Amino acid sequence: MSPQNTARAPRRAFQRATRSTPGRLFGWLPRLVIWLFVGFNLVVLAITLLSSVKTTKDIFAAPLGLPTTWEWGNWSTAWSNSGFAVGAINSLIVVGSASIAVVAIAAPAAYALSRMNVRWAKQLSTAFVLGIGIPPHIIIIPLFIEFSQLGLINSKLGLIIVYTGVSLPFAVFLLTGFMAAVPKEIEEAASLDGAGPIATLVRIFLPTVRNGLLTVFIITAVSLWNEVLIALTFVQSNDNFTLGFSLMSLLSAIQYSGADYGLLFAGVGIMLVPMLLLFVLLRRFVIEGMTLGVGK
Amino acid sequence: MSVLESERVGTDADAPGRTARTEARPRQRSQRNWFVLFVLPAVVLYALVLIGPTVFSIGVSLFQWNGLTPPEWRGLRNYEILFRDPVFLRSLVNTLVILLVGGAVIFIVGFFFAAFIRTMRGRNFIRSALFFPFIASPIALSIVWGVLFQYRGIVNTLLGELGIEPLEWLSSENIFKMAVTGTIWVSAGLYLTILLAGIDQIPPMYYEVAELEGASAFQRFRYVTLPLSWDVASVAAILWTIEALKLFDFLFAFGGATTTMPPVEIWNSSLFVYGQTFGDQVPAYRFGYASASAVLMLLLFGVIVVLLRRILRREPIEL
Numbered sequence: 001m002s003p004q005n006t007a008r009a010p011r012r013a014f015q016r017a018t019r020s021t022p023g024r025l026f027g028w029l030p031r032l033v034i035w036l037f038v039g040f041n042l043v044v045l046a047i048t049l050l051s052s053v054k055t056t057k058d059i060f061a062a063p064l065g066l067p068t069t070w071e072w073g074n075w076s077t078a079w080s081n082s083g084f085a086v087g088a089i090n091s092l093i094v095v096g097s098a099s100i101a102v103v104a105i106a107a108p109a110a111y112a113l114s115r116m117n118v119r120w121a122k123q124l125s126t127a128f129v130l131g132i133g134i135p136p137h138i139i140i141i142p143l144f145i146e147f148s149q150l151g152l153i154n155s156k157l158g159l160i161i162v163y164t165g166v167s168l169p170f171a172v173f174l175l176t177g178f179m180a181a182v183p184k185e186i187e188e189a190a191s192l193d194g195a196g197p198i199a200t201l202v203r204i205f206l207p208t209v210r211n212g213l214l215t216v217f218i219i220t221a222v223s224l225w226n227e228v229l230i231a232l233t234f235v236q237s238n239d240n241f242t243l244g245f246s247l248m249s250l251l252s253a254i255q256y257s258g259a260d261y262g263l264l265f266a267g268v269g270i271m272l273v274p275m276l277l278l279f280v281l282l283r284r285f286v287i288e289g290m291t292l293g294v295g296k
Numbered sequence: 297m298s299v300l301e302s303e304r305v306g307t308d309a310d311a312p313g314r315t316a317r318t319e320a321r322p323r324q325r326s327q328r329n330w331f332v333l334f335v336l337p338a339v340v341l342y343a344l345v346l347i348g349p350t351v352f353s354i355g356v357s358l359f360q361w362n363g364l365t366p367p368e369w370r371g372l373r374n375y376e377i378l379f380r381d382p383v384f385l386r387s388l389v390n391t392l393v394i395l396l397v398g399g400a401v402i403f404i405v406g407f408f409f410a411a412f413i414r415t416m417r418g419r420n421f422i423r424s425a426l427f428f429p430f431i432a433s434p435i436a437l438s439i440v441w442g443v444l445f446q447y448r449g450i451v452n453t454l455l456g457e458l459g460i461e462p463l464e465w466l467s468s469e470n471i472f473k474m475a476v477t478g479t480i481w482v483s484a485g486l487y488l489t490i491l492l493a494g495i496d497q498i499p500p501m502y503y504e505v506a507e508l509e510g511a512s513a514f515q516r517f518r519y520v521t522l523p524l525s526w527d528v529a530s531v532a533a534i535l536w537t538i539e540a541l542k543l544f545d546f547l548f549a550f551g552g553a554t555t556t557m558p559p560v561e562i563w564n565s566s567l568f569v570y571g572q573t574f575g576d577q578v579p580a581y582r583f584g585y586a587s588a589s590a591v592l593m594l595l596l597f598g599v600i601v602v603l604l605r606r607i608l609r610r611e612p613i614e615l
Contacts, residue, residue, distance in 0.1 A: 030408065030409075030412040031412060031416060034409055034412060034413060034416070034422060035422075037409075037426060038421075038422050038425040038426060041425050041426065041428065041429065042425060044440060044444070045428075047440075047444075047450060048440050051443075059443075059450070060448060060449070060450065060453055061453075063450040063453055063454060064454070105337045105338050105341065106338060108333075108334035108335075108337075108338075109334055109335045109337070109338035109339075111334060112330070112331045112334035112335050113335065116327055116330065116331045116334075117324075117327070118327065118328050118331040121331070124335065124339075127342075128338075128342065131342055131346050131347070132538060133538045133541075133597070133598070133601065134346050134350055134594070135538075135541050135542040135565075135566060135590075135593075135594065136542065136544070136566070137542075137544065137565065137566035137569040137570065137590055138349070138350055138353050138569075138587075138590040138591065138594055139345065139346060139349035139350060139353070140569070140570075140573075140574075141349075141353060141356065141569075141573060141583050141586060141587055141590075142348070142349035142352035142353055142356065143345065143349050144363075144574075145363060145583075146348075146349070146352075161341075161344075161345065162345055164341060164345075165341045165342065165344060165345025165346060166345060166346065168338055168341055168342055168345075168346075169342065169346070172338060196330075197327070197330040197334070198330075201334075222431050225433070226431075226432075226433040226434060226435070226545065227545075228435055228544075228545050228548070228549075229544045229545065229548070229566065229570065232554065232570075232574070232575075233570075233574050244433065244435055244545075245554070247433075247435055247436065247439070248435060248549065248553055248554045249553075249554050251439060251549065251553045251554075252553030252554045252555060252556065255553055255556075261443060264439065264443075265440075265443075268436040268439055268440060271433045271435070271436040272432055272433060272436050275431055275432055275433065276428070276432070278431075279424070279428060279431055283424055286431060287423070287424070287427060287489055290430075290486060290489070290490075291486075291489050291490045291493040
């Protein structure tokens, strides 16, 4: 420190002195805490997957250890005897159909809301956003009664309709954002070429926002795959169970008939692994999709 | 950014509308028809599945009804009884505790983590590892959470190896705390990621200037990070409020099963509705009463969202 700087030097020194201890503390402690949380999640995931191939005794004797005998049978028992095969197929059908329907219905709506100059477009967009705030538990009672009269209770079609409806508001909201971001020049070029609204939507907008469509599809599929409240209310017979229902049934069976925790963890694994794979492969779409709607 | 956006929105809304009105009336009419065609399926389904049932629930809440015998008019009596029902009051308090305590922890931890993860090595991996519980099935995670903390569970086994006596994690005094902690564990990743995305939009220049000025870590957070990610954080806060009202799966699987409800200690608004109607071994089917509770909670949370928006709104900062 040169003498010319004496006026500022004491202040700097003071600042450095007051900063250094918490500063250095802030250097590694938060990082350690963050890594501890990351480690916790990884350990829980490891315990879950390891426990699914263990005996109950092994799970609690050495939670972090490798299995003494590898009980691959847990997975096949869960799959064929505990109804997870039926649940998985039903979930695939219901979730797949509903997610496709959501994208197919939300995309034209979002295009019209964000791109067409029509009165009420703005109010209608707001109305859709408000739908995000309607919790499922306020609609299950009327829907149960409405669908009983229509004969749609305990049918996959009924579940697909409800799932599509509850997912629409967020899908429309997200896609409106994607559609609004498409440059105006592209649209003008299309209309100069004499393309009508359907041609503009199908040939210009859908290819341009295909990442957005994929994102909405994935987010819808993930949340419906995990859904249980509506499934519990609407599904009553074994052949229409979704995967979440299978897992809840296995949980009740285990509460009554003594605990086979290896089997329970295998069930948890069947529910988790597809999401884990999806996440590893398509992480970008999942994370961006879920944060984009808010960031915009 | 916000200036650019508002300018673009401005021209979008004004110019084409005016030209269309003066030059091409028929074209505008056909556009209106296309608009209706494009929007109609979404509107119909939205009305059928969400709006209609919500309105219907408000009506049902004024009756006593089990879905089979004809409904019996009750006026506001269902609402009066709710306020004297200890189970409902418990569910109401629990819902608010999840909203406020859970929310406080999620946002404090979220901001704190996000501020540091920004500059950490392996940040994408960290973000993914913390985010994953959010897309994993809540009932699956809830079951794992339960097995970890049950009395003869995994955590007590591990503590035993360290010579620590087993703890009653899930006793009736503790079970709700563990349920809230689990909810935070499952949800925090989403809000952390949202905050991180908001913080990423802040130009690094501001941090450099702050550092040159000798700002401490806390000051950098207070005067750079917080104000410049405020908009994102306030939207995230509203999202959390909505999610806190919707929360069902994690709590339900934490001690419940297909035909049994979890202990009343961890009920929230949605578990109350399910418990009063379809849940439990002998379903209660108290449709009117359950609807009243759902309507009341929706009103309360509607007010909370409006208040939050009012409190969190402030002049936009232009980057």
